[in-house]
Amino acid sequence: MQLPFTGPWLLAPMEGVTEPCFRELVLERNPAETLGGAFTEFVRVVSEALPDKTLRKQLGPQRFPQPVGLQLMGADLAALAETARRAEAVGAPLLDLNFGCPAKGALRGCSGSDLLRDPARLERTVRAVRDAVDATPVTAKIRAGYDHADDVEILARAVEAGGADLLTIHCRTRAEFYSEAAPWERIARAVQAVSIPVCGNGGVRTHADLQRMRDETGCRYVMVGQAALGDPWIFSGRSVTTADAAEFLLAYAELLAGRAGKRPARVTGRLKQLLGRWTAGGLVEGAERDGWLAERDPDRTLERLRVAMTA
Numbered sequence: 631m632q633l634p635f636t637g638p639w640l641l642a643p644m645e646g647v648t649e650p651c652f653r654e655l656v657l658e659r660n661p662a663e664t665l666g667g668a669f670t671e672f673v674r675v676v677s678e679a680l681p682d683k684t685l686r687k688q689l690g691p692q693r694f695p696q697p698v699g700l701q702l703m704g705a706d707l708a709a710l711a712e713t714a715r716r717a718e719a720v721g722a723p724l725l726d727l728n729f730g731c732p733a734k735g736a737l738r739g740c741s742g743s744d745l746l747r748d749p750a751r752l753e754r755t756v757r758a759v760r761d762a763v764d765a766t767p768v769t770a771k772i773r774a775g776y777d778h779a780d781d782v783e784i785l786a787r788a789v790e791a792g793g794a795d796l797l798t799i800h801c802r803t804r805a806e807f808y809s810e811a812a813p814w815e816r817i818a819r820a821v822q823a824v825s826i827p828v829c830g831n832g833g834v835r836t837h838a839d840l841q842r843m844r845d846e847t848g849c850r851y852v853m854v855g856q857a858a859l860g861d862p863w864i865f866s867g868r869s870v871t872t873a874d875a876a877e878f879l880l881a882y883a884e885l886l887a888g889r890a891g892k893r894p895a896r897v898t899g900r901l902k903q904l905l906g907r908w909t910a911g912g913l914v915e916g917a918e919r920d921g922w923l924a925e926r927d928p929d930r931t932l933e934r935l936r937v938a939m940t941a
């Protein structure tokens with residue numbers, strides 16, 4: 631099935647980050663021919679299909695030229711299939727399945743990365759969702775393995791056999807969590823093992839890394855997670871000013887407080903999540919980072935951003 635991405639680089643699903651407000655700001659700031667798509671945070675499906683309201687909330691109110699894939703995670707195949715049908719009916723342009731989440735909660739429910747230990751179940755899970763929807767592409771995101779990466783090919787083939795239209799592979803195993811090392815050769819092995827398109831993920835730090843990963847692994851798409859928290863312009867490679875960087879964070883704060891109704895402390899919590907990694911526009915440099923993170927008064931953080939925006 632035709633994939634709806636408008637460009638080769640994709641914003642990764644990130645729980646607690648890629649809700650509609652953050653996603654929209656990133657999608658607005660990167661041309662569609664560079665940032666080709668984004669994903670929701672994972673949405674857990676336990677034993678009952680999720681209501682339309684939950685699915686609409688995850689997809690957000692705005693539409694962009696780029697598709698936003700709705701990511702589902704669950705082990706109950708009937709509930710997953712019914713949720714997929716509902717997601718298609720409410721207009722999700724793409725459905726993604728999460729087989730990488732390392733959290734204990736996911737494992738207790740036997741979903742997320744737990745399925746990396748059971749390729750047959752991995753395949754059945756993809757198949758259940760693939761068969762539930764008609765015209766919506768289905769993609770699956772795995773890690774390179776559970777506690778070793780010997781079976782990358784087996785896992786990649788299970789995803790393909792389940793009928794997925796795209797395999798995304800995060801090159802670290804579950805045991806490696808978010809380690810510094812990101813062995814891209816595992817992505818190259820997955821590319822060799824299947825004939826569906828592959829999206830590589832893991833360890834991209836700069837705009838130049840995007841093309842480098844494609845060249846070194848042969849993957850068609852590249853997904854960026856953590857580096858996009860520090861530089862939301864990483865997809866276009868635009869080098870922004872300090873004012874642009876401060877404007878992004880202020881716009882984010884405004885959306886979180888206004889549309890999402892978050893309290894000031896929650897808003898600054900989210901800002902600090904970005905400030906802790908922020909690299910764009912020279913806004914946060916060297917020892918200044920500690921100062922930004924130590925600030926307890928939400929108003930002072932916002933005031934500091936306003937000053938930076940007009941400086």
Ligand SMILES: Cc1cc2nc3c(=O)[nH]c(=O)nc-3n(C[C@H](O)[C@H](O)[C@H](O)COP(=O)(O)O)c2cc1C
Binds near residue numbers: 645671672800831
């Ligand atoms: C804060 C955070 C939340 C994440 N949440 C999800 C998620 O909801 N679904 C998912 O498939 N992966 C999730 N991930 C993993 C990322 O999508 C990505 O695979 C991982 O960060 C590796 O890419 P990177 O090295 O570019 O960060 C999350 C990662 C981070 C840092």
